[in-house]
Amino acid sequence: MSQHRTSGNGTNGDRADDELPEYAERVLDVAELIPPGRVMTYGDVAEWLGDGGPRQVGRVMALYGAAVPWWRVVRADGALLSGHELRALDHYREESTPLREASSSAEGHVPRLDMKRARWDGVTGRAVADADADKDRGGGAHI
Numbered sequence: 001m002s003q004h005r006t007s008g009n010g011t012n013g014d015r016a017d018d019e020l021p022e023y024a025e026r027v028l029d030v031a032e033l034i035p036p037g038r039v040m041t042y043g044d045v046a047e048w049l050g051d052g053g054p055r056q057v058g059r060v061m062a063l064y065g066a067a068v069p070w071w072r073v074v075r076a077d078g079a080l081l082s083g084h085e086l087r088a089l090d091h092y093r094e095e096s097t098p099l100r101e102a103s104s105s106a107e108g109h110v111p112r113l114d115m116k117r118a119r120w121d122g123v124t125g126r127a128v129a130d131a132d133a134d135k136d137r138g139g140g141a142h143i
Helices: 022-033 042-049 054-067 085-095 128-136
Strands: none
Touching: 022 042, 022 054, 042 054
16 A cells, blocks of 8 residues: 655655655555544544554644545544634545534534544554444454
């Protein structure tokens, strides 16, 4: 799955060879695996890789994520990425990603992701909640 990607906005900076750090490549590869309509948290990605943590994944996504479906790597609380809420919301609606409607007291009335239904287990293409139900019955794996 690993392909040469350029950093940042896709323009070649001062470096002649603008290859990504190996960890960034791995994070972006995981982001590309997440099926439409599903999400993984920054921590889920780090756990799936067995390396780094949520902050490292978030940093990679901030610097290099424009080249992949960035809206599928999210905060654990389901809040939409600040400053990119409307773009992300368009993607979520297009992909039928489960959302929770915002309360009338929420600033801007922006919905949140329904993490229980949207979170991908990293294996089956199903939501973590569905995989957990199978696991409780003795089958399925999840992150």
